[in-house]
Amino acid sequence: MPSAIALRCARAKLFQHNCRTRQTLLRLEPQNFIPAATIPLRQSSTSSSSDEQDISSLLATPTWSIKTLLPDITDPSTTQPISRAQLLHLLRLSALPPPSSAQEESSMLKTLSAQIHFVKQIQQVDTTDVTPLRSLRDETDRAYQERTINISTLKSSLEREEFVGRNRRIFRTRAEKEKRPDGESWEEDGALLKSGEVVMGKYFVVRSSEANVD
Template identity: 45%
Template structure:
């Protein structure tokens, strides 16, 4: 099992993800400095040319490849060279997936959703009385139990917007109704 490098885990612990507020310039600068010098490459997750053949897993056979292509509704390879290229690509992709799966994630809490779940993020997304004060100020208490009732806003001016007559487009009308012609089947 591989673990995250210390620099990456330190950055993950101290950085705030998925924020909507303006980022602090000092935090941006440190992230830029960290990302300016990569600590590893994706190429390290791909198999070496001599290591491609020596996998501990059962190799993907020609029939298994054809079966996967049929399940995916993809066309079968037309030539042997095309089939060999597909097998090489599939082996490298599987090697990549196995390498990613081998990362030690013990102690890492699973992601429950794609939002900022840090205490700062939760506080930022929480709606409080300050945000609701305008809406609560428009309520009027009424009745014996003093129940709050929302006052209706001013009437919206729809002049010029809703002045059209929908019956103008109908081919047949009967008073203020559309007439839909249908045939009754005689049996």
């Protein structure tokens, strides 16, 4: 008997829930519903062509140029003055010859001034929360895994270790020397040696001309 009463109560609650849901749907205005048939569908060809046009229009006019980091030639205040002594000092440190003429010296001073101005502009860039680049290399996860040293990398070295004596000291045997570490030898069949005019064993012989000394 109690189970029948519980079943009736459950049916009554379900009926009330359905009635409330129906009343809520009836209160909604018809304009809130948009038929699926009225939604316009874009064709893939049209979207792809429009995307190409957008990209072309964006790349047509550059928004920035590296020339903005160079000093203005017409404005002397933007250039960094470099003395002739400083130029000669830098050339001496770089083991470079001094300028051969006044025109070449003037060109070097202008180039050096522009380079210093460029470096200072780069130094003014805000690098807060930017991880410094330690080296020019591949920073992807795959490259990091390839550079990681693990057990498989040391497997060949660990296999050559032997325990010797009562204290089990570790000794590593020498690896066998490869006769051809670079793979197939170019000396095989003497293919390249045949092209030499003078050959001695497995080596080429090159005759150098003696300079005439007065």
